Amino acid sequence: MEDRLSRVFAALADPLRRDMVARLATDDATVNELAEPYDVSLQAVSKHIKVLEDAGLVRRSRQAQRRPVHLEAEVFDLMTAWIERYRRQVEQRYQRLDELLADEAPGSTGTSEGAAS
Amino acid sequence: MSTTTRETSIESVRDLPMVRITREFDAPPERVFDAHVDVEKVRRWLGPRNLTMTVQRWDAETGGGYRYTHTDADGEYRFYGSFHEVRPSERIVQTFTFEGFPDGVCLETLTLTALDGGRTRLVGTSLFESFEARDAMLASGMEVGVNEGYEQLDELLTAG
Numbered sequence: 001m002e003d004r005l006s007r008v009f010a011a012l013a014d015p016l017r018r019d020m021v022a023r024l025a026t027d028d029a030t031v032n033e034l035a036e037p038y039d040v041s042l043q044a045v046s047k048h049i050k051v052l053e054d055a056g057l058v059r060r061s062r063q064a065q066r067r068p069v070h071l072e073a074e075v076f077d078l079m080t081a082w083i084e085r086y087r088r089q090v091e092q093r094y095q096r097l098d099e100l101l102a103d104e105a106p107g108s109t110g111t112s113e114g115a116a117s
Numbered sequence: 118m119s120t121t122t123r124e125t126s127i128e129s130v131r132d133l134p135m136v137r138i139t140r141e142f143d144a145p146p147e148r149v150f151d152a153h154v155d156v157e158k159v160r161r162w163l164g165p166r167n168l169t170m171t172v173q174r175w176d177a178e179t180g181g182g183y184r185y186t187h188t189d190a191d192g193e194y195r196f197y198g199s200f201h202e203v204r205p206s207e208r209i210v211q212t213f214t215f216e217g218f219p220d221g222v223c224l225e226t227l228t229l230t231a232l233d234g235g236r237t238r239l240v241g242t243s244l245f246e247s248f249e250a251r252d253a254m255l256a257s258g259m260e261v262g263v264n265e266g267y268e269q270l271d272e273l274l275t276a277g
Contacts, residue, residue: 022255026129083127086254090138090140091125096161097152100162
């Protein structure tokens with residue numbers, strides 16, 4: 001268990017690998033597709049995928065020649081939670097904007113701090 | 118049951134390094150627009166509550182620019198950019214740079230559409246320079262998770 005935890009953290013410590021995990025949250029991708037946005041060799045990308053695979057974050061399908069890289073379901077949930085955290089930050093910001101808009105609405109009895117002139 | 122969605126929706130676009138945010142407001146476009154250009158109003162909602170926002174520059178007009186600082190107990194976070202186009206009640210196009218990552222620049226486009234009942238739909242897109250930059254931003258919560266929150270990973274690993 002301790003080992004796996006260390007492997008997961010080591011795997012996610014690299015920004016490029018975090019990026020790959022984030023992209024795999026959208027959809028499965030082949031090594032070629034994963035390599036496309038980066039200025040690194042296919043071999044380097046394959047190595048990164050191996051690190052993610054060893055940490056149990058992704059798995060590679062054995063069935064087709066295409067062999068897409070697939071995010072493990074639990075990791076996918078975790079990824080969704082991370083994006084959700086970002087979404088909540090944005091939502092909180094817009095709730096403050098809601099309050100401001102409600103405060104200064106015409107005929108509002110809200111406390112406008114005298115800002116609406 | 119309401120048919121309108123008030124909650125923020127966020128979409129990580131598949132083929133572009135872009136994030137698209139959609140949100141509706143109970144106010145007409147003129148007022149939502151005003152809350153984005155009147156700096157006294159911006160100050161009231163833009164930054165998280167536990168941060169102080171100080172504005173060094175704010176010219177919300179086509180060809181203008183801005184610079185502001187968020188301060189919390191841990192330090193300062195500075196941001197700046199240009200207002201490329203400020204079209205009243207309809208559209209704001211601006212660049213955005215976090216000084217902690219000075220080589221990164223994001224192109225943000227905000228579009229306001231009037232809805233029935235004096236409401237507004239806001240669609241904001243942020244176009245990053247690379248998928249890596251986009252996902253680094255989206256995954257900033259992941260870094261927090263890696264640095265401080267072991268709980269989710271613990272659960273994941275225990276379950277596995």
